[in-house]
Amino acid sequence: MFAGRKVLIATKHKKELVLSPILEKELVVTCFVSEQFDTDTLGTFSGEIERKHDALTTLRNKCIHAANASKSDLVIASEGSFGAHPSIFFAHANQELVMLKDFKNDLESFRKQKEFWWLTHKVGRTFIDLCPDNVSSDKYLQQA
Numbered sequence: 001m002f003a004g005r006k007v008l009i010a011t012k013h014k015k016e017l018v019l020s021p022i023l024e025k026e027l028v029v030t031c032f033v034s035e036q037f038d039t040d041t042l043g044t045f046s047g048e049i050e051r052k053h054d055a056l057t058t059l060r061n062k063c064i065h066a067a068n069a070s071k072s073d074l075v076i077a078s079e080g081s082f083g084a085h086p087s088i089f090f091a092h093a094n095q096e097l098v099m100l101k102d103f104k105n106d107l108e109s110f111r112k113q114k115e116f117w118w119l120t121h122k123v124g125r126t127f128i129d130l131c132p133d134n135v136s137s138d139k140y141l142q143q144a
Contacts, residue, residue, distance in 0.1 A: 001105060002074070003028040010066035010077035012039050019076060029074070037069035039077070055079050055097055059110065063101040073103040 007029045009016040020031040042058050042065070043051030051058050059079035067075045078098045099110040 002102075005029050005074050006072065007031045008066055008070050008072040008075045009033050010037070010039055010062050010075055015078060023076065034066065034070040034072070037066045039066065055095070056110070059097050059099045060101070060108070063099055067101065067103060074101075075103075076100045 005027075007023055007027070009019050009023075009031055011033060012035075016031060016033045023029055023031050039062050040049055042053075042062055043049050053061065056079075059077060062077045062079065063075045066077065067073065076099065078096055080094065080096045096113045097110055098113070099108065101108050
């Protein structure tokens with residue numbers, strides 16, 4: 001399904017340094033980054049540019065706009081938030097959403113990761129973590 005395809009990593013913050021090696025090994029794809037779309041136009045995690053939508057909608061829009069601007073049918077992107085922890089008033093929390101959008105096969109898959117500020121977040125999880133729960137990751141990795 002993915003082998004031999006090009007994957008656009010929609011970022012302007014060097015996330016391809018973490019994601020590319022994992023995606024290229026696990027999916028047998030070629031990763032690239034494009035400057036055709038500025039992902040920060042949809043908002044920034046730090047709030048300098050305010051989001052107009054919730055994080056998931058923003059992430060989906062990031063994939064769509066980046067794909068259209070780059071003429072790519074396979075995109076991965078992430079959207080992060082940083083702020084106060086919802087139940088521990090003195091702690092900060094981080095939430096990261098990661099989405100894989102395959103326009104050719106009409107597939108969208110995302111995962112959410114929440115962590116305290118003092119824990120290290122790994123955006124570069126393998127594709128196996130992005131596979132829908134009802135689909136075997138082996139099926140994805142073996143299809144051409």
